[in-house]
Amino acid sequence: MRTPVFFIVALLCGLAVFGAALWTANDYVFYAGYVVLHFIVLATAWNILGGYCGYVNFGSAAFFAMGAYSTIALHKLGTNVGRYFPEAIAPVAGLIMPLPVPVLILIGGCVAGLVGLGTGYLTLRLRGAFFAIATLALAVVLQTLVINWDFVGGARGAYVIAPQTLAIGGFELRYIHYLALIMIVLVVIALTVARLIERSRLGYGFASIRDDELAAEACGVPTLRLKLIATTISGALMGMAGAPFPYYINYLDPASAFNLSYGVNSIAMPMIGGTTSWIGPLVGAIIIATLQQWMTVTFSSEWGVLFAGALLIAFVILAPKGIVGHVQDFLRQRRQSRTGR
Amino acid sequence: MDVTLLLNALIAGLLLGGFYAAVTVGISIAFGILDIVNIAHPGFIILGAYIAYIVNQTFGVDPILIAVVVLPAFYALGALTYQVYYLSFEKYGQEALRGLAFFFGLLFVTEVALILAFGVDYRYVQADYIDRVFRFGQFAIPMRMLIPCVLSLLMVGLLHLYLSRTFTGRAIMAVSQDQTALRLMAVDPVRIKRIAFAIAIGTAALAGACLIIIQPIEPSVGREFIGRVFAICVLGGLQSLPGTVIAALSLGIIESLTTTYAGPSWAPAVAFGVLLLTLALRPAGLLGR
Numbered sequence: 001m002r003t004p005v006f007f008i009v010a011l012l013c014g015l016a017v018f019g020a021a022l023w024t025a026n027d028y029v030f031y032a033g034y035v036v037l038h039f040i041v042l043a044t045a046w047n048i049l050g051g052y053c054g055y056v057n058f059g060s061a062a063f064f065a066m067g068a069y070s071t072i073a074l075h076k077l078g079t080n081v082g083r084y085f086p087e088a089i090a091p092v093a094g095l096i097m098p099l100p101v102p103v104l105i106l107i108g109g110c111v112a113g114l115v116g117l118g119t120g121y122l123t124l125r126l127r128g129a130f131f132a133i134a135t136l137a138l139a140v141v142l143q144t145l146v147i148n149w150d151f152v153g154g155a156r157g158a159y160v161i162a163p164q165t166l167a168i169g170g171f172e173l174r175y176i177h178y179l180a181l182i183m184i185v186l187v188v189i190a191l192t193v194a195r196l197i198e199r200s201r202l203g204y205g206f207a208s209i210r211d212d213e214l215a216a217e218a219c220g221v222p223t224l225r226l227k228l229i230a231t232t233i234s235g236a237l238m239g240m241a242g243a244p245f246p247y248y249i250n251y252l253d254p255a256s257a258f259n260l261s262y263g264v265n266s267i268a269m270p271m272i273g274g275t276t277s278w279i280g281p282l283v284g285a286i287i288i289a290t291l292q293q294w295m296t297v298t299f300s301s302e303w304g305v306l307f308a309g310a311l312l313i314a315f316v317i318l319a320p321k322g323i324v325g326h327v328q329d330f331l332r333q334r335r336q337s338r339t340g341r
Numbered sequence: 342m343d344v345t346l347l348l349n350a351l352i353a354g355l356l357l358g359g360f361y362a363a364v365t366v367g368i369s370i371a372f373g374i375l376d377i378v379n380i381a382h383p384g385f386i387i388l389g390a391y392i393a394y395i396v397n398q399t400f401g402v403d404p405i406l407i408a409v410v411v412l413p414a415f416y417a418l419g420a421l422t423y424q425v426y427y428l429s430f431e432k433y434g435q436e437a438l439r440g441l442a443f444f445f446g447l448l449f450v451t452e453v454a455l456i457l458a459f460g461v462d463y464r465y466v467q468a469d470y471i472d473r474v475f476r477f478g479q480f481a482i483p484m485r486m487l488i489p490c491v492l493s494l495l496m497v498g499l500l501h502l503y504l505s506r507t508f509t510g511r512a513i514m515a516v517s518q519d520q521t522a523l524r525l526m527a528v529d530p531v532r533i534k535r536i537a538f539a540i541a542i543g544t545a546a547l548a549g550a551c552l553i554i555i556q557p558i559e560p561s562v563g564r565e566f567i568g569r570v571f572a573i574c575v576l577g578g579l580q581s582l583p584g585t586v587i588a589a590l591s592l593g594i595i596e597s598l599t600t601t602y603a604g605p606s607w608a609p610a611v612a613f614g615v616l617l618l619t620l621a622l623r624p625a626g627l628l629g630r
Contacts, residue, residue: 056441122621128437129378130620136380137568141613148606264449267442306453313446316439317429
């Protein structure tokens with residue numbers, strides 16, 4: 001399937017899901033669905049670096065929070081234009097502020113992408129383990145920075161009050177529906193990017209790094225440049241997943257934005273689904289996030305993340321190919337036994 | 342600048358750094374010598390701290406004594422963890438991606454399980470020396486810092502002697518350099534690695550008891566130590582225990598000065614800064630070869 005065709009088909013599938021959710025006339029479906037959708041983006045983003053290149057990023061929460069906090073900063077600027085801008089610029093700034101969510105997503109993506117590029121530049125020339133440790137520590141440090149940055153609320157957290165409804169072209173849309181629609185488009189974009197990478201020269205370069213970096217380097221693959229590209233794309237997509245989050249949650253504090261559960265989930269979902277293709281993170285995220293939503297309602301959210309962690313350990317030990325990989329193996333075996341080989 | 346304040350900050354930093362040596366020595370063995378990226382180490386330390394807390398609350402036993410008693414259990418836990426790690430990942434060369442995810446999962450599951458069992462309240466232990474303070478004029482040395490510091494340095498010293506003088510210790514140092522040569526000496530590298538990893542986890546029992554003497558803890562405290570232990574380990578030059586001690590003392594002093602002059606909320610960022618600077622400027626560390 002050609003990439004534009006895939007994009008349109010995936011978008012139509014997403015819109016069909018949205019229509020089905022509208023048909024249930026239940027707001028909870030949208031609130032839970034939004035969480036599942038933003039985990040699909042996170043898992044797909046993680047897989048671009050982790051699954052294709054073989055470099056583990058533990059700091060998904062840091063990139064996610066970068067997106068969320070750039071939204072909070074811009075939201076605060078946008079709602080108090082007169083206070084933060086010099087008088088000469090204020091009328092102009094007032095025209096474009098507050099920025100619409102899609103623009104915020106782009107900005108959040110750029111910020112997180114730059115953070116990814118910087119971290120990668122400092123640590124990717126060393127062994128893979130150092131990059132993993134650096135991303136883990138990055139989350140702690142960025143959290144420290146945000147806690148000490150009063151403008152975005154510091155340790156107290158920040159309120160971002162979203163309007164109830166939004167008018168687009170004379171059409172009244174409930175805000176949660178609007179956020180869900182944006183997230184669906186973002187999921188489709190992330191999946192298309194992942195699939196495009198997988199089938200391009202870039203993807204083969206990534207795979208050569210994953211399989212044997214030394215051999216790849218010896219064959220003339222520009223490994224450092226490719227790794228930096230992967231880190232930047234992956235970080236940017238995570239930031240994009242985080243940017244609309246403040247409008248969804250309405251109150252965000254550093255402890256929840258930098259929650260380790262984002263790191264665990266975005267590793268667990270691709271690992272459980274399967275890391276070699278774009279389908280794996282999608283399958284893993286849908287299964288895990290949906291089960292987590294059910295557990296959050298039935299028991300508590302702690303049980304949900306404990307479940308993801310335990311399942312991650314079980315899968316890496318017992319089923320290293322993930323659900324998609326093992327299903328493919330099973331189908332191949334059945335086909336072979338049917339043709340009598 | 343107030344000299345007394347500076348000197349007090351330096352003393353506090355040295356004491357803190359001594360304790361950091363105990364926290365890091367397990368990583369220096371696992372990551373530095375065996376090349377096992379055990380990011381779950383802080384999780385084991387918190388587990389040790391909670392065991393000290395439970396027994397201390399129930400029976401009123403001294404936390405250090407508890408640590409010494411549970412040390413064999415931690416040794417066995419370490420041997421078991423290594424066996425699973427070896428059979429599932431190392432044997433097939435899968436440690437880069439799956440092994441890391443495995444340890445990350447372990448760290449996370451430990452933390453969440455402790456949250457579910459004990460909640461997120463801060464827990465502390467009771468012992469009669471915890472509130473005592475030595476005073477020399479204007480300088481104060483709190484016992485709750487001094488005892489963990491002395492114990493840590495003692496433990497690291499003993500480990501250093503063990504690694505450089507005994508046969509098994511030398512085999513552990515050799516396993517990081519040449520496994521084939523070790524096999525030619527009729528030593529099983531997997532067995533040696535298992536012993537070394539078990540020792541590394543064993544140190545977590547004592548480090549955990551020291552941690553809960555120094556400060557009240559809650560399950561997610563361990564996360565703050567990840568950046569710290571790897572920063573110290575890398576700064577110390579990975580394989581060298583004396584390097585670890587020097588790096589730990591340095592980081593303790595830098596953190597203490599940051600806390601005194603910039604505020605405690607900035608302290609967690611220090612370790613990461615040190616880690617990034619070391620990786621960028623001198624990846625071999627202070628005493629690295």
